[in-house]
Amino acid sequence: MAGSSTSAQTAALYLVLLGAPGAGKGTQAQVLSQKFGLLHVSSGDLFRDNLKRETELGKLAQTYMTRGELVPDDVTIKMVAERLGRPDGAAGAMLDGFPRTPAQAAALETTLVALGGKVNLVLYIKVSPEALMERLTGRWTCRGAGAHVYHMKHNPPRQPGVCDVDGTELYQRDDDMPEKVSTRVGEYLTKTSPLIEYYRGRGRLAEIDGERPIELVTKDLFAAVEAVRR
Numbered sequence: 001m002a003g004s005s006t007s008a009q010t011a012a013l014y015l016v017l018l019g020a021p022g023a024g025k026g027t028q029a030q031v032l033s034q035k036f037g038l039l040h041v042s043s044g045d046l047f048r049d050n051l052k053r054e055t056e057l058g059k060l061a062q063t064y065m066t067r068g069e070l071v072p073d074d075v076t077i078k079m080v081a082e083r084l085g086r087p088d089g090a091a092g093a094m095l096d097g098f099p100r101t102p103a104q105a106a107a108l109e110t111t112l113v114a115l116g117g118k119v120n121l122v123l124y125i126k127v128s129p130e131a132l133m134e135r136l137t138g139r140w141t142c143r144g145a146g147a148h149v150y151h152m153k154h155n156p157p158r159q160p161g162v163c164d165v166d167g168t169e170l171y172q173r174d175d176d177m178p179e180k181v182s183t184r185v186g187e188y189l190t191k192t193s194p195l196i197e198y199y200r201g202r203g204r205l206a207e208i209d210g211e212r213p214i215e216l217v218t219k220d221l222f223a224a225v226e227a228v229r230r
């Protein structure tokens with residue numbers, strides 16, 4: 001509640017966006033993190049940033065990302081835990097693309113306990129496998145720090161090839177080629193989708209139909225988050 005200063009109402013909020021590649025996690029994470037004043041932590045964006053800066057972590061991650069496979073748990077966990085622990089995450093975070101394996105989910109719990117928090121809610125954006133290919137092959141991403149996401153049909157920028165938010169160039173990700181999308185979806189189905197039942201069993205899952213216009217998905221996500229903040 002705005003203006004309140006009680007500890008219960010100012011406790012950090014940790015949200016997780018779960019869903020297949022192309023389900024709309026990045027699109028929705030940007031709006032949700034703004035709305036609820038949370039740090040947006042995208043493991044994919046952190047890897048791509050390392051790649052751009054040519055760090056050792058970036059070079060290691062690239063070998064997996066170019067094949068459409070998951071980066072090993074140990075390096076991924078260390079990178080995300082470090083990011084969550086920085087001061088700009090004190091109000092909480094919107095986790096996008098992490099956790100993606102049971103080991104990552106366990107490590108996240110440990111990390112958040114150390115920060116005095118917990119996973120408050122997991123937002124599962126459900127989209128059928130058939131819709132994913134069309135979404136990813138039509139996606140354009142901006143080169144700016146915010147990595148804003150567009151779609152040539154569903155969410156086009158005002159000016160073709162240019163980000164509405166920061167004016168940087170838009171590009172198509174290498175791993176959005178059809179054969180890599182198939183590998184990524186396969187990785188999701190075998191390694192990540194078991195987390196749906198894991199979090200449902202803990203009473204922390206909200207399931208949202210992601211095959212509707214972006215604004216309607218956002219509306220349901222906002223409502224689910226508001227319900228846990230009450």
Ligand code: AP5
Pocket residue numbers: 019020021022023024025026027028043044045047064065068069070071072076096097098099100104135136138139140149150151152154155175184210211212213214217
């Ligand atoms: P990452 O960058 O996380 O990719 P991803 O999970 O595959 O997810 P995407 O970014 O592709 O999709 P999204 O759900 O964010 O959809 P978006 O909003 O863009 O990971 C990349 C790689 O990094 C992995 O393959 C792995 O190698 C590595 N990695 C990352 N995290 C890891 C981890 N935790 N462990 C190990 N390895 C890890 O939307 C897609 C398109 O659809 C856009 O064009 C958008 O405009 C459009 N769209 C969105 N919503 C709608 C809608 N409702 N209707 C129509 N179109 C829509």
